Amino acid sequence: MVGVLPQTNAQFSLIGQLRTRTEIRHGVGNLPVAGSPAAAFTSQRARLTFGYKWDRITFGMAIQDVRVWGQDASTISNADGNRLMIHEAWADVALINRADTTMKFAPIDYLSLKIGRQEMVYDDSRLIGNLDWLQQARRFDAALLKAQHKGWQLDLGTGFNQNTDAFGVSGTYYTPGNVPTSALSTKSVTLAVPAGFIPTATKGGLPVLTSAVGTNGQNQQFKSFTMIYLAHKFNKTKFSALFFNDNFQKYRVDSIGSATNGYVYGRRYDVAGTNSRITYGAMLTGLIGQSLPIAWQAFAYGQGGRDRDGLQLKKAYHYGASLMFQRGPLSIGPGYEVLSGTNDATINAGQTSRFDPLYGTPHKFWGLMDYFYAGTGSPSGGLKDGYLKVKYTGKRLTTSFDAHYFALANTVYNKLPDAAPSAPLAAKLGMEYDLTATYSLNKFTTVEGGYAIMNGTNTLEYTKQGTMNQKDKVGTWAYLMINIRPDFFAANAPKK
Template sequence: MATRSTGVAQFSLVGQLRTRTELRNGLGNLAPKDAPAAFFTSQRTRLTFGYKWDRIQFQTSIQDVRVWGQDASTINNADGNRLMVHEAWAEVTLINRADTTIKFRPIENLSLKIGRQELVYDDVRLLGNLDWLQQGRRFDAALLKAQHRGWALDLGVGFNQNTDAFGMVGDNYTPGNVPASALSTKNVTLAIPAGFIPTAGKGGAPVLATPLSTNGQNQQFKSFQMAYLAHKFNQTKFSALLFKDDFQKYRSDSLGSAAAGYVYGRRYDVAGTNSRVTYGAMLIGQLGDASSKLGKVQWQAFAYGQNGKDRDGLSLKKAYHYGGNVMFQKGLLSFGPGYEVLSGNNATTIQSGETSRFDPLYGTPHRHWGYMDYFYVGTGSPAGGLQDAFLKFKYTGIRLTTTFDMHYFALAAPTYNKMPDAPIGTLLPNKLGMEYDFVANYALSRFTSLEFGYSIMKGTNSLEYTKQGTMDEKNKLGTWSYLMINIRPDFLATKR
């Protein structure tokens, strides 16, 4: 007779208090000339509870994110709330060959993970938890996870809505984080109604005041469907991703009056979605080990494409992202070069209604394209795409780890210089700038670490123009430094 193995339920309770003090003088965008630097401390407080027993795993993560001094010493109702549920999911085992009480066992393992959860795949290039940001990233989704003979297949779906539709009809989806008010063309503050996102325009042709991007902007997908396949062959891992995200359609609109002026924007009351498909594969491998005579060599190569329509309904044509890198490690030291490209619009050939801009989905740009976050984050990215040639160094000690990265950034496609004093047809120089990132992390104890970072961006007029639309108005030297304390106690751990 089959018997169920007996055991004790496993509990985990892990906390985190992470403060980060930053001195910003050109982070994300070049700062205006003679502008003062910004200085502040932000804090994330997180409590994660986990439970695992038999065929179920449950986890809830609650976090609070705020800037020191952001709240008054006495809180009132107008201050809003920043306490949120970061994770709340359960994973139910459907098939497990190690459990003899389950009769149907055609594969080794099958489980369903449902609820608010992080999606972390490969090197978080396209799907990641964006843990560098204090608020992080999570998804409301269902994930079916299968494993068999070394292969892993994840199938995921998500469907977003802003309301439970009580007293409403339809399921049109308005992006979140919409401002409550905006300045009109006559500098009058007007209230923003539900379902409307304000823009700023010239000559009656509205354009977004802040370009929307997947990472850090206000256009969440309406729904997504994904498939992820992975397998490891000796010291080489192969993975493939197919990800489809759908965005609510919209129409151009305005609100206001002749006396108060107008606010141009987008009205999200149109039926249907614009669907985008991202697909590709990655290989990660290793040769030797750090203690061998020749040391260890780690390498990576990847290629992805996008087609369909972007969130604005533009047809994606030849949008791609590819690259590779290698790291040589001998003892405590590592170094290695890399190169990658994210496609952009070729200004000399792009047609109306089309785009070739590759969007790196919901990854962690901070990890890949410079720590100063100039590209594919909240401040947008050049329409001409990005080339990134880099060289990285790393020292890994018992308690101290240091890294030093150098990036050469350039446009991936020709971009016109449309400044008034530039002759028609003049192209911008490709070079965007050089970035230098230094980070030192020291483990103070089992649960506490101290991290210091310092970065420099030596930008060009091409960087200023493609990001901010001006030339010779910004300081071309951007700097950023931070000091971060990360405390992660395990409340149920026993003393060593």
């Protein structure tokens, strides 16, 4: 887009969404306990998105409600609370626009400021995305300065998070969101969790992290961020570069409780300063050929500084490439990517080489069953993913089949008591097979279904859950999703 013509009349949009998803889970995210039954449920998102555009301003707001069927009684009390939230509320104000002759100062083609609660989607959502697969999705409280000039795009973004604006609060200590209000102590007594304290798992009376959970699985928990995104398209090839600096509040290990009631171990976020992480890299995408078009992609990213736990990032990287051969409605192609992890054989204390894929959409890349870089954690040894994708796109029916081979990217030792000293685990994590189909019922309604299988190994069980031979090695998942998105103004518009 090069400039935006001023609007002579205000433009309104009002789009609704009702999305229900019924799932049967037996091993999603982690291998299931041996002999355990499958879980079945239906979740729902209801969303209303309002848009307004006139002259030099664009305004957007999205209100959504997310819940599981039966989660509330048929008549709820005030104590049950609510799940209604503002998913988006932003305004985009044009500051420079060469297409608008009323703006006399126009050194570049276009410049605007987008501020407020908003979704952020860049490139293929690998590192920055709206995570729309989750019913609650993801949004950022941020300000974006967006510039365009002669085909180049430059976005500068920033955000600063705080827990409260209450009187009497000093300093800017920030505790990550979604903090539990209570936790079970070492003596099975439920204790109230004070402000600024996050419980962790306990082992031998000491706090530990059960699995390396990335920032993707912890929602928006940075204290602040700054971002630079640069992109340009050369014929059929697009180049993009990203610089993202996120800062995390420092914490100290602490506990609450007493000898009588037992203790809850955790982290108290009242230490001055932040741990600063830097992610940088570039992506190339393109299309070549005519009789047999080939869509291709290649990317490489690195991370430095310190992670959210204060560990020094040493040679953390993420790279990959893929090809998709297209013949009519059929596409097929291989891909391979690596996310670095910590090598137990060479790493020093206080360091990590684990690449964290920021705030992207892991469900889209590393298997539909969300074993990696989602809220269930991911192996500290990183990930290698070799895959083959097949897709058929018809007028109403779209189907896809993906096969993944997952393996550790770096050496991880078996640290169970009965293991030999410095015994490395086998690299193979497992094979995952994902099959999906989407059918368009009408202009506003689609039906989507899928089935997936994870054929895991003891390495997957150990690196995700800390055990061996206690879980079923095969996980399965099936879902049926109905997505209804009426455009209310379009539905009422007179036919021409």
